Amino acid sequence: MAKYDHLELVRLPEQLERRKHGGGSPPPDRDGPRHSAKLRDELNAARDEQRRRRKPEFVNPALILRVQMTGALQEADWEQLGLTVLSSDADRTLVLFASNDEMAEFRTRLDAYQRGAPAGQKNAPYNNFIGGIETIGSVEPRDRIGIRFREDGLVEMADFQDGQAYLIDIEIWDLGERRLRERKLDDIVRYIEARGAEVFDQYVGPSITMLRARLNGVLVRTLLTIEEVASVDLPPTPGIVTAEAMDMVLAEAPPLNTVDQTAPVIGIIDSGLNAHPFLDGIIAGCGFRQSPDRISGNLRTQFSVIPGQRFR
Incomplete structure (x- = not known):
């Protein structure tokens, strides 16, 4: 609930169901051992980077990945591995949420793909899935800067000044279960309020989780590094x-x-x-x-x- 009636958060329309993009072309011919080793290194680098960025106040070892596909998006395969597809773009980029940062089942598929085709078979196991993955990485802090900030010329973390106050809307990724999103929201609210900033409003809907707060530049830069944050932006303003x-x-x-x-x-x-x-x-x-x-x-x-x- 809003603390102040006159500062209620503008309710944005709920997100529509994610649009499924086309199937794409078959995966390219790849050197299985080399490709699987490359993906494993990229996954390890993303995991280690996010562990370094993780604040002690956010103890849940979640992992948010940006995956570039070349063939079909294979969303069903990712979901079978226990990952949640947060977004998919027309350029065949997926943003995925893993509740555990080890991703053991995915690594098992990497190992099977790396061993190559079994006797009597043409392709390695999971060829369409693993072979269709081009790169694995993290969602970078600058990717979370919203469009209204960008229109005002704030496009990098360094553009947010220490001594300046910013009234911002913070959106959390749709991580699935409502209670999980509520817990992430509570973690962020506690972190903000413990540092003397003011939270005005919170909203947890069927697919949108947001809060509005006034923060200094230091806290804005910190929020841009929190994996569960989808975007940080200025509040919407009327067009007329x-x-x-x-x-x-x-x-x-x-x-x-x-x-x-x-x-x-x-x-x-x-x-x-x-x-x-x-x-x-x-x-x-x-x-x-x-x-x-x-x-x-x-x-x-x-x-x-x-x-x-x-x-x-």
Whole structure:
């Protein structure tokens, strides 16, 4: 729940189901031992890098991998290994979540592929799967910088200044189970608040997990290194404001038609209406901010036609 009613997080639409991309071409002919050794080295490097970046406050040994495929994406094979496909791009790049950073079953397939084709068979075991993997790596901190920051020229970790405050939205990867995402969110909130920063709002939906906070540049740079963080960005802003939609001063407003004393009366129980000259003589007692719509409907439409019946 938001700590402050006036700082509620803007609810973004839920993510649609991930689009499955085409099957792709067969895997290229490869030197099995050399290719499997290359992938094993890349996997070890990604694991070791993420272990170095991991903060003591985040004890779960999860692994987030960026995998470039050349053939079919083989999402079913990754899921059979217990990995969660977080995203897939048209350039045949997958982002994968492994709940354990050893990935023992994947290494078993690498070993089988490395031994080559068994007697009487043309291809090594898992040829389509392992042979279709081009590279294995990590999601880098700069990859987590959101599009609105990039549009403002902040494209590298070093662009976030120590002494500057940033109001940001932090999105966590859709790791699967809700309780797992809630636990990751709680870890991040505790980390932020322990360092004197302020968390304004949190949201855990069916597929979106976000929080909004005000942080200094040091903390922003730290969050960019947390594997479970999908993106760090500025909050969304409206594409248009009311003043741009309708710039009118009272002296230029057209005359209002007289309210018939027999006009229907609409009773609404609410509060919070500020005085407005267009509502003079119409509101009895308290009102509320939707009253103009109930009385005149859309004002732009009302001013473009002959005013019809008004309500009290």
